[in-house]
Amino acid sequence: MNQKGGHPFLKAVPDSYTSAPDVDDLPSYIEIQNLSLRISQQPIFESLSLPIYRNHINALIGPSGCGKSSLLNCITRLTDHYDNATLEGNIFVNGVDVLNSSADLIHLRRNVGMIFQKPVPFALSIRKNFELPLKEHGIKNPYDIDAKMEQALRDVGLWQEVSNRLNKSAMLLSGGQQQRLCIARVLALEPKALLLDEPCSALDPIATGIIESLIRELKEKYTILIVTHNLSQAKRVADYVAFMWYNNNHGKLIEHNHSNVIFKSPSNPITAAYVKGLTD
Amino acid sequence: MSRDKALHYSLKFLAGLSVSSLLFIIFYLVSESSIILQEVSPTHFLFDNNWHPTEGEFLILPIVLGSVFIAFGAMVLSIPLGILSAILCQFYAPVWFSKPYERIIEILSGIPSVVFGFWGVIIIVPLLAQIEAPGTSMLAGILVLTFIIMPPIVLIANNAFINIDKIQLQNAMALGMSRFSIIRYIIFPNAKRGLLTGMILQSGRAIGETLAVLMVCGNVVQFTGNIFDPIRTLTSNIALEMAYAMDLHRSALFLSGLILMIVVLVLILLSEKLETSTKSS
Amino acid sequence: MIILPTNRNLADQVLKFSSWFCGLLIIGFFCYLFIDIIWHGIERLSLNFLISDPANAGRQGGIAPMLVSTLLLLIICISIALPLGIACAIYLAEYTNEHMWFAKFIRHSLAMLASVPSIVMGMFGYAFFVIALNFGFSILSGALTLACMVLPFIIRSIEDTLRNIPQIHRLNASALGLSKWRCIFQILLPMAGHGILLALVLGIGRAMAETAALLYTAGYVTRMPDTVFDSGRSLSVHIFDLSMNVPGGEPSAYSSALVLVILLLLINASTHWMAKKIRHRSNK
Numbered sequence: 001m002n003q004k005g006g007h008p009f010l011k012a013v014p015d016s017y018t019s020a021p022d023v024d025d026l027p028s029y030i031e032i033q034n035l036s037l038r039i040s041q042q043p044i045f046e047s048l049s050l051p052i053y054r055n056h057i058n059a060l061i062g063p064s065g066c067g068k069s070s071l072l073n074c075i076t077r078l079t080d081h082y083d084n085a086t087l088e089g090n091i092f093v094n095g096v097d098v099l100n101s102s103a104d105l106i107h108l109r110r111n112v113g114m115i116f117q118k119p120v121p122f123a124l125s126i127r128k129n130f131e132l133p134l135k136e137h138g139i140k141n142p143y144d145i146d147a148k149m150e151q152a153l154r155d156v157g158l159w160q161e162v163s164n165r166l167n168k169s170a171m172l173l174s175g176g177q178q179q180r181l182c183i184a185r186v187l188a189l190e191p192k193a194l195l196l197d198e199p200c201s202a203l204d205p206i207a208t209g210i211i212e213s214l215i216r217e218l219k220e221k222y223t224i225l226i227v228t229h230n231l232s233q234a235k236r237v238a239d240y241v242a243f244m245w246y247n248n249n250h251g252k253l254i255e256h257n258h259s260n261v262i263f264k265s266p267s268n269p270i271t272a273a274y275v276k277g278l279t280d
Numbered sequence: 281m282s283r284d285k286a287l288h289y290s291l292k293f294l295a296g297l298s299v300s301s302l303l304f305i306i307f308y309l310v311s312e313s314s315i316i317l318q319e320v321s322p323t324h325f326l327f328d329n330n331w332h333p334t335e336g337e338f339l340i341l342p343i344v345l346g347s348v349f350i351a352f353g354a355m356v357l358s359i360p361l362g363i364l365s366a367i368l369c370q371f372y373a374p375v376w377f378s379k380p381y382e383r384i385i386e387i388l389s390g391i392p393s394v395v396f397g398f399w400g401v402i403i404i405v406p407l408l409a410q411i412e413a414p415g416t417s418m419l420a421g422i423l424v425l426t427f428i429i430m431p432p433i434v435l436i437a438n439n440a441f442i443n444i445d446k447i448q449l450q451n452a453m454a455l456g457m458s459r460f461s462i463i464r465y466i467i468f469p470n471a472k473r474g475l476l477t478g479m480i481l482q483s484g485r486a487i488g489e490t491l492a493v494l495m496v497c498g499n500v501v502q503f504t505g506n507i508f509d510p511i512r513t514l515t516s517n518i519a520l521e522m523a524y525a526m527d528l529h530r531s532a533l534f535l536s537g538l539i540l541m542i543v544v545l546v547l548i549l550l551s552e553k554l555e556t557s558t559k560s561s
Numbered sequence: 562m563i564i565l566p567t568n569r570n571l572a573d574q575v576l577k578f579s580s581w582f583c584g585l586l587i588i589g590f591f592c593y594l595f596i597d598i599i600w601h602g603i604e605r606l607s608l609n610f611l612i613s614d615p616a617n618a619g620r621q622g623g624i625a626p627m628l629v630s631t632l633l634l635l636i637i638c639i640s641i642a643l644p645l646g647i648a649c650a651i652y653l654a655e656y657t658n659e660h661m662w663f664a665k666f667i668r669h670s671l672a673m674l675a676s677v678p679s680i681v682m683g684m685f686g687y688a689f690f691v692i693a694l695n696f697g698f699s700i701l702s703g704a705l706t707l708a709c710m711v712l713p714f715i716i717r718s719i720e721d722t723l724r725n726i727p728q729i730h731r732l733n734a735s736a737l738g739l740s741k742w743r744c745i746f747q748i749l750l751p752m753a754g755h756g757i758l759l760a761l762v763l764g765i766g767r768a769m770a771e772t773a774a775l776l777y778t779a780g781y782v783t784r785m786p787d788t789v790f791d792s793g794r795s796l797s798v799h800i801f802d803l804s805m806n807v808p809g810g811e812p813s814a815y816s817s818a819l820v821l822v823i824l825l826l827l828i829n830a831s832t833h834w835m836a837k838k839i840r841h842r843s844n845k
Contacts, residue, residue, distance in 0.1 A: 291649075462565055
């Protein structure tokens with residue numbers, strides 16, 4: 001019996017919806033198979049399977065608390081930082097199982113970049129924000145660093161705004177600029193995929209608009225997985241949508257399909273109720 | 281990354297190094313005290329005639345009592361003073377008074393005990409000498425010690441009052457309880473834990489205070505109930521005699537240091553137990 | 562301040578009266594103490610006092626060697642305690658959680674160290690640094706003993722600062738593939754900068770106020786120390802000696818006490834200023 005929400009549809013979730021069929025048979029850069037996450041014995045989500053398609057915008061929607069952000073953290077193994085977290089199942093990034101203890105985390109985190117909800121530039125100069133990660137990944141030559149920094153800043157449309165103050169603190173930028181800086185910082189590492197955890201929820205509508213159009217441009221070169229609370233945002237940017245809901249206090253994948261299908265004619269009644277805005 | 285591993289181990293080592301001094305302290309205290317414990321039976325400490333270590337007399341009881349009486353007296357004075365001051369700051373005084381008042385208390389708690397001791401010698405001792413000679417006395421020690429430990433007690437009590445459960449407080453106010461009732465029935469019980477742990481820690485500090493009591497207590501080894509009589513405490517005993525103590529005498533001093541250390545440790549354990557027990561309730 | 566509804570019943574009035582009485586009593590005492598020290602101390606206080614040697618067992622002359630000794634003690638104490646303290650704080654904050662036995666052991670040991678009576682600390686310093694390591698009565702012995710005393714405070718302060726840095730910064734650094742070394746030294750420690758400064762200043766204040774631990778470690782000598790292996794008298798020990806062992810030493814003692822109190826006031830003020838800066842930063 002579902003404890004959250006009193007809607008008549010929200011009783012037990014039939015098991016047939018726990019795995020996502022390969023909707024379009026597209027190649028996937030990230031493949032999540034039967035993933036369960038438990039923190040201190042409390043399950044966060046169970047038996048989640050989801051492909052993340054190459055060069056498309058994959059969105060993950062659902063109410064707060066059902067494990068969407070945790071799922072993102074699992075992919076880059078940031079859950080290693082959690083106290084007492086156990087992960088079961090497989091996550092294949094470009095064919096390599098990253099949950100294996102011998103996985104090369106540095107390589108993984110270079111290929112799969114993460115953008116957090118609250119913009120977290122380093123409290124250092126803009127240039128230093130790029131220098132630190134680039135140096136860590138072996139790029140020491142200052143000319144190379146400057147070149148990659150400029151390219152990344154142009155890609156996110158920040159170059160004009162900051163090219164004359166690269167040595168000033170990144171904290172002096174506005175919220176939207178800081179978030180774009182964080183994206184640029186990740187892009188400078190030349191990843192293959194981007195994971196964005198509610199990237200606009202801390203920003204005003206104009207900054208949000210700028211970031212959304214940036215995301216749409218980025219899909220040409222990158223695989224994108226975006227977690228969002230905001231249904232209209234998902235409608236605006238996503239190609240494929242996965243919908244999560246609660247089942248017995250932990251998260252479960254309810255439906256995964258083309259964005260059009262999810263928003264216009266979802267097969268699951270819970271999905272239908274959610275996207276109609278009845279249960280948020 | 282091997283650099284990360286090296287960092288981990290070096291930090292672990294340095295952390296261990298930071299506390300290694302404690303191990304050495306315990307080691308020296310125990311090893312030096314063991315000398316006298318082997319030679320002299322403990323009954324000497326309680327039943328000898330006097331404290332003349334160079335002549336084989338080790339009556340340490342009056343010195344211990346000196347420490348206890350002074351610490352007790354100082355606590356008896358400072359706890360009410362401290363708590364009332366904190367009540368003043370938190371509940372009765374306007375902000376333009378309480379903020380500077382808190383600063384003054386902070387400054388007072390940072391003043392070295394030697395300054396209070398000096399002040400005690402110059403002002404308090406002559407004052408007391410007018411009431412009853414010689415002036416350097418148990419009372420002088422109690423007063424000076426009160427000046428020293430009362431400011432920290434005010435700060436502790438302030439903290440305890442600020443950190444109470446706000447929800448209970450709001451409920452009480454919503455029920456229309458008066459100021460005094462709220463202080464008595466809501467704030468005090470809530471703050472009790474913080475207050476108690478703080479008091480216990482400060483009593484440890486009172487027992488361990490050396491300089492100020494050394495300067496104003498007179499340092500005569502005697503049993504007495506008269507607060508105008510001079511007495512000696514464990515701490516001033518050590519400070520006075522370490523300079524020329526040898527062999528057994530020195531070992532006796534280390535033993536008194538060990539006793540002090542044990543007493544203080546017991547007090548800390550008590551306050552930690554108190555903190556964790558009420559935390560889980 | 563907690564604002565409570567007033568009510569003019571008897572108990573409330575009694576409490577109000579007695580707490581005001583206490584408060585004013587304390588203020589009165591504080592004023593008396595301060596005015597007394599300033600009044601008597603200012604007589605001798607001059608530039609000359611600060612830069613000349615003591616004469617006639619300290620009854621005349623100045624306190625220059627004491628100031629130098631105190632400074633040397635502080636410098637050596639901090640140069641040992643601060644790096645060691647930072648290392649230990651980093652270990653506790655970034656590598657341990659509640660359950661590890663080593664961490665619990667370290668925390669408990671630090672709590673115990675913080676409460677060791679200062680004379681016992683002095684005994685330890687004497688037995689270990691002066692005798693066993695053969696440093697003799699010296700500034701070095703005194704400074705090392707002081708370092709043992711201020712370490713717990715420094716560690717606690719810096720560890721709190723580090724723990725208050727939100728986890729998101731560590732996650733972010735990790736997500737970019739930064740090694741723990743880089744994360745700690747180039748991101749977290751700079752962010753903790755003000756907290757470290759605060760710990761430093763608190764440590765200095767604590768060390769300057771210490772007397773008993775220095776009696777049997779740094780020694781009593783009034784000459785200007787040439788090296789750290791020389792014995793030296795700190796300002797607080799000087800005040801002690803003047804008031805206890807030197808009849809007629811009161812005027813000098815007053816002036817020395819005034820100098821000491823002024824220095825501590827400066828430290829108190831800078832502590833507050835820094836704490837304010839920290840609060841402003843975290844509110845941004």
